[in-house]
Amino acid sequence: MFTRDHDQQLFADTTARFLDDHFPISRVRELARRQRSFEPRIWTKSADLGWTALLVPETAGGGSISENGLLDLVIVAAEFGHRAAPGPLFGTAVVAAALGRWGTPEQRATTLSRLVAGEDVTAWAYTSTVDPIGSPCDGVSASLRGDQVILNGTLPYVEEAAAAACILVTAQGDEGLTHYLVPTCASSIDIQPLQSLDMTRRYYHVVLRDVAVTTSDQVGEPGTAADHDAALLDLVAVLQLAEVTGAMQTAFEMTLQWTADRYSFGRPLASYQEIKHRMADMKMYLEASEAVTRRAAAAVAEGAPDAAAWVSAGQAYVGKYGPELIQDCIQMHGGIGVTFEHDLHVLLRRAVVDAQLFGTPGQFARRLAVLLDDGDE
Amino acid sequence: MTRDGDVIDIEDFAARARAWLPDNMPSADPNAGHFFLTSSARSDDEDLRRIAKCRELQRRLYDGGFAGICVPEEYGGQGLTPAHQAAFNREIRGYDYPVEIQASTFIPALALLLEFGTDEQKQRHIPAILRGEEIWVQFLSEPGGGSDAAGAVTTAVRDGNNWILNGSKIWTTGAWYGDWAICLARTNWEVEKHRGLTVFSFPVRTPGVDIHRIELLNGSHEFCQEFFTDVVVADDDRIGDIDAGWSVVTRWLFHERSISGGSPYVTGTGNRPPGGPQEPTAMLESARARDVLDHGNTLELIGEAGALSMVGEALIESVSGKIQSGAIGHHAAAVLRLYSGVSNVRKATIAYELGCENIAVWRSGEDAFGHVGIGYLMRQAGCIGGGTTEMARNVISERVLGMPREARGDLKPFKDVPRGPLARTQTDG
Numbered sequence: 001m002f003t004r005d006h007d008q009q010l011f012a013d014t015t016a017r018f019l020d021d022h023f024p025i026s027r028v029r030e031l032a033r034r035q036r037s038f039e040p041r042i043w044t045k046s047a048d049l050g051w052t053a054l055l056v057p058e059t060a061g062g063g064s065i066s067e068n069g070l071l072d073l074v075i076v077a078a079e080f081g082h083r084a085a086p087g088p089l090f091g092t093a094v095v096a097a098a099l100g101r102w103g104t105p106e107q108r109a110t111t112l113s114r115l116v117a118g119e120d121v122t123a124w125a126y127t128s129t130v131d132p133i134g135s136p137c138d139g140v141s142a143s144l145r146g147d148q149v150i151l152n153g154t155l156p157y158v159e160e161a162a163a164a165a166c167i168l169v170t171a172q173g174d175e176g177l178t179h180y181l182v183p184t185c186a187s188s189i190d191i192q193p194l195q196s197l198d199m200t201r202r203y204y205h206v207v208l209r210d211v212a213v214t215t216s217d218q219v220g221e222p223g224t225a226a227d228h229d230a231a232l233l234d235l236v237a238v239l240q241l242a243e244v245t246g247a248m249q250t251a252f253e254m255t256l257q258w259t260a261d262r263y264s265f266g267r268p269l270a271s272y273q274e275i276k277h278r279m280a281d282m283k284m285y286l287e288a289s290e291a292v293t294r295r296a297a298a299a300v301a302e303g304a305p306d307a308a309a310w311v312s313a314g315q316a317y318v319g320k321y322g323p324e325l326i327q328d329c330i331q332m333h334g335g336i337g338v339t340f341e342h343d344l345h346v347l348l349r350r351a352v353v354d355a356q357l358f359g360t361p362g363q364f365a366r367r368l369a370v371l372l373d374d375g376d377e
Numbered sequence: 378m379t380r381d382g383d384v385i386d387i388e389d390f391a392a393r394a395r396a397w398l399p400d401n402m403p404s405a406d407p408n409a410g411h412f413f414l415t416s417s418a419r420s421d422d423e424d425l426r427r428i429a430k431c432r433e434l435q436r437r438l439y440d441g442g443f444a445g446i447c448v449p450e451e452y453g454g455q456g457l458t459p460a461h462q463a464a465f466n467r468e469i470r471g472y473d474y475p476v477e478i479q480a481s482t483f484i485p486a487l488a489l490l491l492e493f494g495t496d497e498q499k500q501r502h503i504p505a506i507l508r509g510e511e512i513w514v515q516f517l518s519e520p521g522g523g524s525d526a527a528g529a530v531t532t533a534v535r536d537g538n539n540w541i542l543n544g545s546k547i548w549t550t551g552a553w554y555g556d557w558a559i560c561l562a563r564t565n566w567e568v569e570k571h572r573g574l575t576v577f578s579f580p581v582r583t584p585g586v587d588i589h590r591i592e593l594l595n596g597s598h599e600f601c602q603e604f605f606t607d608v609v610v611a612d613d614d615r616i617g618d619i620d621a622g623w624s625v626v627t628r629w630l631f632h633e634r635s636i637s638g639g640s641p642y643v644t645g646t647g648n649r650p651p652g653g654p655q656e657p658t659a660m661l662e663s664a665r666a667r668d669v670l671d672h673g674n675t676l677e678l679i680g681e682a683g684a685l686s687m688v689g690e691a692l693i694e695s696v697s698g699k700i701q702s703g704a705i706g707h708h709a710a711a712v713l714r715l716y717s718g719v720s721n722v723r724k725a726t727i728a729y730e731l732g733c734e735n736i737a738v739w740r741s742g743e744d745a746f747g748h749v750g751i752g753y754l755m756r757q758a759g760c761i762g763g764g765t766t767e768m769a770r771n772v773i774s775e776r777v778l779g780m781p782r783e784a785r786g787d788l789k790p791f792k793d794v795p796r797g798p799l800a801r802t803q804t805d806g
Contacts (some may be wrong), residue, residue: 256778271781278776283773284715291695292688309687316684365680372683373661373670 001251001290002074002242002297004066010038011065011072014049015079023085025250025343028199030087035165037200038086042122046087047118051076052177054273055097061116062100070235070248074242074293081246084350085362086200088121090239094232095122095168098179102228103222111166111181122181123164124236125155126204142173142180148165149173149196149218151182151211155358159202163189164347168219169208176223183204186211195293198353199346230308233358234300235310241293244322247347248286254343255329269332278328284319292317309375313370322351384457388617394468397441402472404432406681408714414444421598426556432487437510438644439476444507447641448491453504455793459641459701463530472735474645478512486513486559493576493617493625502557514562514581514602516546517629521796524768526626528787529773530796531605533562539562540615542579542585542608547743548762552601553589555581560610566792573791574622576629579610583753593758595751600718603620633763634710638689638717639697654749655724657683660731663745667733682727685720692716708776715769718760729753 005010022042023031031037047053052078054069056062064233065072080089090113099112110344113131114120140153151171153330157166184191213374220228256279259270269275296314299307326348330337337344419427438444446462448454455461487506490499505511522528532543534758541610552558558581583589585608588596617625632640653659660679664670694699696712701703728749729736735746736753758764774780786793 020446256780260782263789267780273771273783274782276778277767277770279721279780280711280715280770280773283778284712284719287709287712288688288692288716289697291691294695295687296692312680313684314681317688362674362677365678365684366676367680368687369657369661369676370682371682372657372679 001078001246002071002294004071005225007065008072008075011050012075012079015051015076016082017077018049019083019085021051023082023083024085025346028084029340030088030297032199033078037202038088038163040163041251043087043121044118047116051089052092052096052118053107053116054117056100056112058099061113070238070301072121072299074238074297077239077242078246078249080246081243081347081350082250084199084346086248088123088163090236091159091164092121093239093295094124094236095181097166097168097235098124098219098232102179102224104216106216107181107219108215114165120165121154122159122270123158123161123167124162124232125167125169126157126233126236127155127170134348140169140171142178145229147210148212148214149180151180151208151213153159153208153372155206157194157203157207158191158206159203161206162202162347163194167206170225170229171179173222177225177229178222179219179225179228180213181217181219182208182211182213183217186213189338199349201353233309237299237315237364238293238300239320240246240293241296241311241359242290243316244351244354245286245289245293247287247351248325251326251344251347252282255282255332258333268345275332277332278332282325283326285325287320289314289318306375309368309371312364312371313365315355316361316368319355319364323348323355326351383434385461387458388462391464393731394443394465397443398468398472398649399440401437401789402469402474406472409761417646427477428551430473431478431511431643432512434473435475435507437476438611439508442527443690444540444642445503445642446644447485448487448503448507451500452491462641462644464645465718469645474596476510476645477551479643479645480633481555482511482517483631483642483644484640485515486557488632488640488642489559489576489616489629492628495613497613498578500617511556512551512554513557513559514549514551514552514555515560515629515633516552517626518546518547520547520602521575524765526573526630527623528796529561529563530795531560531562533564533575533610534563535612536609538612540612541612542577542605542610545602545604547591547600547602548656549601550599552581552603553590555599556583556750559627561622561629563791564622567790568620568793569789570787570791571623574621574626575619576616576622576625577610578614579608583608583610585609588602593755595755603696613717617642630764631707631710633767634769635697636763637676638713639710640694645752654745654752655682655721655728659745660728663749670778678727678731689720691715706776708772711769711772711777714764715773716765718766721759722756725752727754727757 003012044107050063053062054073078087084186096115097113099107104251113340115122138153140151143150151169155169161167161184164184166183166192169180170177171180171184182189188209189211192205194250196203259275259279260268262269296310299310324346330344333342333344336342427431442455446457446465447459448458460722468669487503490502499742502511506513517526519529519531520531521639530608531542531546532541533540546560557578560577560579562575562577564575565572585606587604587606589602591600591602593600594596629725636643655678660682664675664679669675693713696709700707700709731745732749735743
């Protein structure tokens with residue numbers, strides 16, 4: 001779907017085989033009933049495939065398949081989407097990218113190297129203090145006490161916070177918004193599980209009460225977190241786009257096959273023009289989603305000036321038509337489409353969570369209008 | 378263009394265009410890009426002045442070495458690649474160019490001449506087209522035909538070295554000012570409908586061609602209907618083999634669909650000019666002028682329209698790239714046609730929803746409001762012209778997705794195919 005050459009195709013095939021072996025979509029339902037939906041042992045193995053290193057510079061122990069790791073990581077994200085696979089892909093990728101870009105040598109040698117090796121996973125607590133994206137919240141405050149930084153505040157939803165070794169937190173201090181890596185083993189950090197539509201991706205409500213970190217936990221210069229969060233938001237949004245597009249493709253192919261196999265009134269469903277025309281519309285949504293995802297990924301990978309506009313256009317479109325396509329697949333299946341045993345809802349859940357978190361389609365549409373307006377003046 | 382046998386580097390070519398354009402092509406006039414299906418009508422005089430301007434601009438492109446970038450050098454073109462044309466299309470943004478004659482003259486006419494024309498036909502017409510001297514129109518649809526192009530009943534009968542044409546064509550853009558036409562006609566009624574068709578070319582003002590203008594609901598008189606009475610066409614002007622016209626029409630429809638993007642023969646972005654009340658920039662401007670930018674869901678709707686435009690751009694790049702690399706068949710161009718239809722419908726609706734009462738009732742001089750209203754009345758035209766979106770959905774489902782074909786009532790000699798309801802029997806009354 002997003003491969004451009006032989007090396008990337010090989011990487012996609014390896015990724016697909018690994019996910020098929022460990023997380024066939026049928027297994028997702030079983031994992032959903034467990035407290036922990038991914039096994040650290042398997043995540044460590046996945047690091048051997050290179051997933052965790054893609055957004056990390058070679059000087060920091062990373063490496064990519066093509067010239068740009070984000071264009072490789074969208075391949076992984078699409079494969080995750082195909083199966084609604086479990087695993088802390090986004091939080092690990094985002095924090096690895098942040099440490100690769102802005103981390104200190106010490107942070108690279110410790111936290112980042114464990115991330116790349118798959119020994120630890122991490123989480124990103126995106127708060128919407130910098131952008132009209134996401135729900136408004138009070139955020140986290142930082143105050144100095146001696147050589148310690150004391151953090152207080154609420155992180156409304158953090159993916160895999162319970163499994164993460166540390167969380168990348170944005171806190172408001174005297175010098176503006178600053179990033180800190182907060183170890184989850186810190187005392188006075190409260191991590192409560194949230195209910196989630198997704199079968200295997202777990203989210204947590206995190207409250208920091210006088211959590212003490214030091215300046216060695218600071219990522220980037222003081223006051224840089226707003227710009228850094230905007231860059232990280234574009235990264236994670238591209239991964240979401242790829243994941244939704246992957247889920248759309250699986251649902252579409254499953255449904256196309258279903259229309260050929262299912263007979264009513266002595267004819268395959270596929271022979272009814274109403275069904276054909278809706279499959280044609282779905283093919284258009286799928287091709288369009290793939291196209292804008294590729295374009296947004298390229299723009300973010302290059303650091304193009306219009307990258308945020310492409311990401312916003314992609315989220316506004318894919319976030320709307322991704323779930324719509326899967327809903328129509330359910331309609332084509334009839335009653336079986338709304339049963340727990342069917343795979344379609346597993347894909348729909350992932351698409352909806354990706355569409356809603358880190359900015360809804362409507363919020364990204366507003367952001368695009370503002371960007372177009374700014375570019376106009 | 379070759380240097381020492383090598384194709385000129387795309388970046389060098391783009392740089393040459395960048396240097397040439399400012400001195401040779403005028404800046405885009407916001408009022409110049411005019412598409413009659415979505416805009417309000419303009420007068421015949423304005424239309425004719427604009428067409429004369431298009432011929433002049435085409436001549437300038439030719440003189441500058443930027444006409445027919447993908448046309449072989451022996452026919453007056455540049456002999457370069459689609460990537461060169463795409464690079465030139467990027468450079469020409471912001472400049473005026475012959476927008477209105479891209480459809481019909483370059484695709485399908487020039488493209489079909491290249492694919493099916495004899496060497497004589499190519500030598501005669503293609504350099505003339507590239508110099509802006511010949512504007513071509515398409516005699517394809519028929520009054521009784523709708524989307525069923527293969528059901529043509531305009532008849533051509535052999536008469537020595539000539540053919541005699543009788544019948545009628547409709548929905549011809551620009552026939553009243555065009556120079557030459559490609560025309561689909563039936564040459565054999567004894568065989569299945571696709572196997573009895575032949576394509577011809579002839580001057581629009583051939584004796585026996587009677588052209589009528591059609592008035593659209595927005596006041597446009599751009600479309601024409603033609604009536605043919607014993608029109609004499611030389612066999613030398615036949616395009617492709619006798620009774621093999623359907624193979625020409627298949628490519629004809631393909632090229633027609635590619636006006637939405639991705640054609641190597643189209644300069645600029647095709648015949649749908651950017652701008653107009655259905656573009657996000659115009660929506661922003663209008664909302665700011667009325668001080669409603671921050672009201673309700675204004676920004677969200679404008680962003681949705683902006684996303685539709687950008688996704689469309691990405692989709693054209695993606696699907697035409699896949700067609701060129703052979704990853705998908707050429708029928709996938711129907712995906713672009715469908716997208717342009719439904720996204721333009723949505724954008725026209727958004728402009729309408731963002732509007733105020735002045736899009737329904739407006740003062741003279743405040744025509745920007747009226748344009749939104751008329752654009753909404755004309756909304757479905759973009760899903761009808763150039764092959765309906767229903768046909769595109771058929772092509773996608775049957776040819777791209779491999780779903781079963783529709784049942785047919787016309788798989789017999791065409792003379793036996795019903796073309797209307799059966800005569801009422803006595804018992805009906």
